[in-house]
């Protein structure tokens with residue numbers, strides 16, 4: 001379908017194609033070439049972590065994290081149910097059990113107040129997911145995790161350049177996972193990165209990523225031949241991905257600023273609908289969002305469905321999020337819910353994501369918000385804050 005305003009539009013920010021050409025000319029197309037290394041150095045410096053490793057996806061980074069945390073059958077991993085399947089399946093692949101916790105109604109992030117009661121002697125890891133680039137309460141989560149000797153793996157797939165109390169998301173936990181999927185803020189088609197904050201994981205992460213070999217040490221001259229030393233898989237992307245990604249990363253500030261402009265324009269324009277009690281808008285209590293995703297929460301499933309059909313009629317693509325994992329076919333098989341998850345269930349029924357992408361024009365945002373006002377406040381009727 002040809003949308004007037006699509007939900008997402010993959011983009012070129014600057015010199016991506018030029019760098020791909022350069023990479024081809026340099027004759028190094030497998031992983032960890034010149035551009036991949038530049039990306040990794042930049043990520044490590046900008047996020048303030050010990051090491052950053054590019055991966056094929058955030059899912060791959062989460063899988064590496066699960067291997068590094070050495071979870072296995074019987075171990076439990078606490079995470080929200082309101083998230084993408086990757087958060088859970090990375091740990092399920094190791095035989096661990098996801099324990100799904102409810103979210104906060106204001107931020108739609110894992111409710112830190114419910115963590116204590118979800119902990120058991122089998123809990124090994126907590127996975128905060130920064131939904132929509134909105135930060136989880138990291139002070140509370142890190143403090144609780146260290147008191148209970150539990151690791152923290154941040155699913156920061158949506159959170160590139162968001163901050164919590166001035167510090168970048170993905171840099172709080174022992175491990176952090178980023179996504180460069182074409183729907184995220186910074187893109188390479190498919191792609192991701194594992195951020196390593198804890199020195200104990202640094203050497204082993206390189207080995208797991210290189211098919212269980214110590215090839216990275218060999219290339220640095222630290223061993224005189226390389227061999228199979230540990231479990232692992234192939235998690236490193238080709239240099240073509242690294243070259244494309246470098247073209248995005250060097251424009252990161254501009255890309256994020258562009259998204260934030262559209263995000264702020266939505267927030268500003270739709271506030272009267274929130275004041276009139278029609279919708280709930282994003283709320284960012286303790287940080288700065290990266291403008292990843294703009295959502296509204298309607299009053300009911302019926303309204304959400306009617307609204308998305310209405311917008312579709314005007315060529316606007318607006319999409320729900322997520323089927324909660326605890327009630328999904330695989331979630332019921334492999335995981336368990338920590339009690340009732342009323343906020344998760346109610347949110348999943350009522351949330352609608354609006355179009356937001358790099359290069360979205362002011363008039364696109366105005367077109368979408370205009371149709372929302374038409375829907376909620378048909379001419380002649382009041383109740384929309386004087387609009």
Ligand SMILES: *Cc1c(COP(=O)(O)O)cnc(C)c1O
Pocket residue numbers: 056057058059060083084086087129155157158178179180181190191192
């Ligand atoms: C997009 C996303 C992922 C998966 O990222 P990929 O790079 O596509 O593997 C994982 N978790 C969350 C919360 C996401 O939004």
